[in-house]
Amino acid sequence: MSVRIRLSRGGSKGAPFHKIVVADQRDPRDGRFIERVGYYNPLLPADHAERVVVKAERIKYWLSVGAQPTERVAKLLAKQGLCAAPVINERPQKSAPKAKAQERAKAKAEAAAAAAEAAAAPAEG
Numbered sequence: 001m002s003v004r005i006r007l008s009r010g011g012s013k014g015a016p017f018h019k020i021v022v023a024d025q026r027d028p029r030d031g032r033f034i035e036r037v038g039y040y041n042p043l044l045p046a047d048h049a050e051r052v053v054v055k056a057e058r059i060k061y062w063l064s065v066g067a068q069p070t071e072r073v074a075k076l077l078a079k080q081g082l083c084a085a086p087v088i089n090e091r092p093q094k095s096a097p098k099a100k101a102q103e104r105a106k107a108k109a110e111a112a113a114a115a116a117e118a119a120a121a122p123a124e125g
Helices: 057-062 073-078 099-124
Strands: 005-010 017-022 035-040 050-056
Touching: 005 057, 005 073, 017 073, 035 057
Parallel strands: none
Antiparallel strands: 005 017, 017 035, 035 050
């Protein structure tokens, strides 16, 4: 049985609220879970004390027996100092601009540089 620490969504449409739960990875997202170990309210400001509330002792226990946090939960727990932050690639190769888009961006940058030089030349002379 592979155990995950993950988010279980609650709240209404447009007003999400998540429970941080320990569950078997085969169970549905909002279905059966083993234990509730905290909650996360994304509508609160990032520096608000009630945005992420966790039971630190229980999280440490579950991590020690092999439970794997999901990426989002790992980021939340890393801010609390309970686990290492995951490495997340901000820009994967799949979504990188293609060749034509790169050529257009390069041409636009060159045109902007030429315009800046042209504007600076009469000011100096």
